[in-house]
Amino acid sequence: MFAVIKTGGKQYRVAANDVITIEKLDGAAGDKIEFTEILMVGAGADATIGAPFVEGAVVSAEVVDHGRAKKVIAFKKRRRQNSKRTRGHRQHHTIVRILDIAAAGGKAKKASKKAEAAAEEAAN
Template sequence: MFAVIKTGGKQYTVAANDELEVELLTGEAGDKVTFGEVLLLGGENGVTVGAPFVAGASVAAEIVDQTRTRKILVFKKRRRQNSKRSRGHRQHQTVVRITEIVAGA
């Protein structure tokens, strides 16, 4: 069974025991998280498409780690003015492991 969930403004295709990196979620390693915005469910019984979400469906996950992405350098330069600026950014992210997918009634 697989599902398409929405979190952090992005959509992810997940199955049981998958590990994925999502936008920052509150919680510590080992905490349980439930994603209620399930857009699509697929499995032996066919595919169920939500409008916009599948009623009663949810995806349970466990937080594995709180990390940060690689550094992105932002460099701005104004020509002929001897003006430049360099900054870096590291986005916070959460690594989760999908434990189970619960279909609606």
């Protein structure tokens, strides 16, 4: 089973025991957190797609560590002006381990009218 979660303005496809790097979250290492903005949950044909989120679905995770990404250099130069500027930036991030995906309360996707008609004909 997998889920697509939304955090930090990005979307991540996660499964149980995955370790992912996301935008910085509050909390110390070892703290438990829950993601409630679940866009999709399930596996294969049993997947539930939210509109925009799946109601009642929760992904539990544990904060493993906090860190900073590699330095990104922003260099500006104006030619023939003896003018240049160098700036560096290191983005903060949080490493989390996905513990559990709970799809309780998620609404099942309705079958189309053609599929319902085909099922009725097969039953008769």
